[in-house]
Amino acid sequence: MAECSCLGIKYPIKKVCFLIGFFYFIFFTGFGQDQAVADSLEAIYLSGKYGYSDKLELLQEIAVNQGDADKKLIYSLQLIEAARALDSANYIITGFLEKGTAFRLKGDLSKALKAYFESANIATGEEAKSDLGLAKLAIADVYSIMGNHDNAVKYYQNAIKIFREVKDSIKVATALTNAGDDYFNNGKLDSALIYFGESDKIFRKANYPIGTAYNNGNIGMVYAEQGKDDQAEVNINEAITILEELQDYYPISVYLTYMSDIYLRKNDWSRAISYAQRSLDLAQRYGLKEQISESNLKLSELYDYVGNYKKSNSYYKNHIAYRDSVTNLKEMEQMADIRTNFEVAQKQSEVDLLEKESEIQQLKDRRQKTIIYVSIIVLILVFFLAMGLYRRNIFIKKTKNIIEEEKNRSDKLLLNILPEETALELKQRGKVQAKKFESVSIMFTDFKGFTHYADNLAPEKLVETVDYYFSKFDEIIEKYGLEKIKTIGDAYMCAGGLPFPSQDHAIKTVSAALEMIEFVNRAKTLNPENRPRFDIRIGINTGPVVAGVVGTKKFAYDIWGDAVNMASRMESNSQSGKINVTENTFALIKDSFDCESRGEIAVKNKGMTKMYFVSKIED
Amino acid sequence: MENHNIILYVDTENITKKTLEEHSWLGEPRRKGLNKDFTTSVDPGETITWLGLSVSSPNDIVNITSIKHEKGSDLFGRDRLNGDGGYPEQVIGTVKRKPRKEESYTLSFTVYNGNNGGKRKGTFKIDPKLQPHR
Numbered sequence: 051m052a053e054c055s056c057l058g059i060k061y062p063i064k065k066v067c068f069l070i071g072f073f074y075f076i077f078f079t080g081f082g083q084d085q086a087v088a089d090s091l092e093a094i095y096l097s098g099k100y101g102y103s104d105k106l107e108l109l110q111e112i113a114v115n116q117g118d119a120d121k122k123l124i125y126s127l128q129l130i131e132a133a134r135a136l137d138s139a140n141y142i143i144t145g146f147l148e149k150g151t152a153f154r155l156k157g158d159l160s161k162a163l164k165a166y167f168e169s170a171n172i173a174t175g176e177e178a179k180s181d182l183g184l185a186k187l188a189i190a191d192v193y194s195i196m197g198n199h200d201n202a203v204k205y206y207q208n209a210i211k212i213f214r215e216v217k218d219s220i221k222v223a224t225a226l227t228n229a230g231d232d233y234f235n236n237g238k239l240d241s242a243l244i245y246f247g248e249s250d251k252i253f254r255k256a257n258y259p260i261g262t263a264y265n266n267g268n269i270g271m272v273y274a275e276q277g278k279d280d281q282a283e284v285n286i287n288e289a290i291t292i293l294e295e296l297q298d299y300y301p302i303s304v305y306l307t308y309m310s311d312i313y314l315r316k317n318d319w320s321r322a323i324s325y326a327q328r329s330l331d332l333a334q335r336y337g338l339k340e341q342i343s344e345s346n347l348k349l350s351e352l353y354d355y356v357g358n359y360k361k362s363n364s365y366y367k368n369h370i371a372y373r374d375s376v377t378n379l380k381e382m383e384q385m386a387d388i389r390t391n392f393e394v395a396q397k398q399s400e401v402d403l404l405e406k407e408s409e410i411q412q413l414k415d416r417r418q419k420t421i422i423y424v425s426i427i428v429l430i431l432v433f434f435l436a437m438g439l440y441r442r443n444i445f446i447k448k449t450k451n452i453i454e455e456e457k458n459r460s461d462k463l464l465l466n467i468l469p470e471e472t473a474l475e476l477k478q479r480g481k482v483q484a485k486k487f488e489s490v491s492i493m494f495t496d497f498k499g500f501t502h503y504a505d506n507l508a509p510e511k512l513v514e515t516v517d518y519y520f521s522k523f524d525e526i527i528e529k530y531g532l533e534k535i536k537t538i539g540d541a542y543m544c545a546g547g548l549p550f551p552s553q554d555h556a557i558k559t560v561s562a563a564l565e566m567i568e569f570v571n572r573a574k575t576l577n578p579e580n581r582p583r584f585d586i587r588i589g590i591n592t593g594p595v596v597a598g599v600v601g602t603k604k605f606a607y608d609i610w611g612d613a614v615n616m617a618s619r620m621e622s623n624s625q626s627g628k629i630n631v632t633e634n635t636f637a638l639i640k641d642s643f644d645c646e647s648r649g650e651i652a653v654k655n656k657g658m659t660k661m662y663f664v665s666k667i668e669d
Numbered sequence: 670m671e672n673h674n675i676i677l678y679v680d681t682e683n684i685t686k687k688t689l690e691e692h693s694w695l696g697e698p699r700r701k702g703l704n705k706d707f708t709t710s711v712d713p714g715e716t717i718t719w720l721g722l723s724v725s726s727p728n729d730i731v732n733i734t735s736i737k738h739e740k741g742s743d744l745f746g747r748d749r750l751n752g753d754g755g756y757p758e759q760v761i762g763t764v765k766r767k768p769r770k771e772e773s774y775t776l777s778f779t780v781y782n783g784n785n786g787g788k789r790k791g792t793f794k795i796d797p798k799l800q801p802h803r
Contacts, residue, residue, distance in 0.1 A: 096724035098699025124722055127674035134671060
């Protein structure tokens, strides 16, 4: 608490802030606290003779106008209860505000603060700005009473800001006055004068005499503190005059104490004591607890100064008793808790909001992340799928190629085994129809002395040797369009005129036979590796045969018929390096080849048969 | 979470035990209906304050002296809640569990003449109800 040093004694600056509570109350309710109004309305309420719809308004008016703290409390509680039943937030807000005021009047500041904060909370929830401003102003006043300057200033600033926003000039002026008081209480006189001055302008403009009265009194107190006693006395006296007319005693009690100070500084002890005593009487008469404490202190100081220690001590004890009832430590702690809870609740709301926003953001982020992850997974899956398809495609392609190659190989092999037409028929129908050919030339070859060699030659060498000849034979018959039928040991069998019947099959067969003999002879002369060499004999017959495929495994295209047997007999009756043909064949080739008749020769199971050696191609 | 203030209005000048219902009203002065049908909806954790007010003589005192739950101790933690000894006296209780459909309790009050401090016609009892929030 700030101190003022006057005439060698130190005493605390007067707690003028006590007047503030009454002051703001008067203005924010829109009309003065009027006990007569309260009493008449209470009578109506208690009689039960009022309309149902008037109940809340009636209770509110009683609570607002009621000067008796206990009754004010009961009616504010009743207002809260009834408003809750009707879910009327505005009346609940007012109910808590009046409840707070009732407790403040009873000197129970912690409960007052709790009720005011409750009012502020509901007003915040309802976005009732003006009500919120009133609650904040009331809270600021309680802090000011408690001497908590920092909190008081903070809440005054809040209230002023809100009232400016809602353009309520009277409430702005009220809050400015109360804030000015708080600055004054804390020795910040210049700030106090600025606030009072601004408030005074607004009140005068609005023609609010009580506002003008308070500002007169307050400015007077500032002057008093600054030692400008004459100006102070004028201002305070003007204020007291107006307030007496308005029967507003609390501030009068405060101002009287100030007048006492002024006369103390003027060394007019008796008038100083007189003012202080008037202040105390007034405070006691109207039960103004805080002011009773302050007036007692003032009287204690005055009697101490004049040397009446007994009286001084007595007043001082009273001062302590009342002061402690207002500012005991427990209450301060409770109020701190209430404020903390309120601020924590407000902060919590902000935090909740931020958390919600954060949660929404997190959800968005999470969703975005999920989308990204899902997209990545889908892309990976698509990639793998594409890869799989690509590889599968390659695999199919490769497999297809392999199958194609295998098929080609198989076809080739099949063609090696079977005539093309027959192979095609076998592939398409799974079997081959035996077919008769009216004229086919069949050729058999045989190596002379092969059996002798076969016994003495290594098998690999033997096969190699046979392969040497037969490979060339294959080449030759392909050249002439003959069909290889089979080989049996060293015997090689082929035919012309099948599977496609032709006119010149005998000529082609004989031509091939001549080329084979030529090859065999040449092989004998050109033998650099000194391989085994043979002589060959060939037999050819022409006649009808039946051709077909037999078996289900290791297919073999074969021909049957007497003509085949005769061809074989021709080979066995042939000679080394000779082509022995039947008359049938001779008849077909005689114009193309020089032939030598051998006459009729006995053939096993055939009797005498005409045979011819084909010597060369006729020029 | 709500805290409730149940106010008993009493015509202190005229109340007698026989005319109890005609001269005392819970919740609202001269409310129609019986006090035993006056029901308050509460939830666990909520605080109820019962207090009284005279409708006939502003100086008369209505003291709420006790609240007794008839069905045991679990609703308020005790089966009987006593007044706070204040002037006027009131009873404050915290609901410990959710009431069943409707649970009766007995409210006892006394009336004093505000002018001479004399007790008027003994102790009165009424039986309102508590029910859970709907």
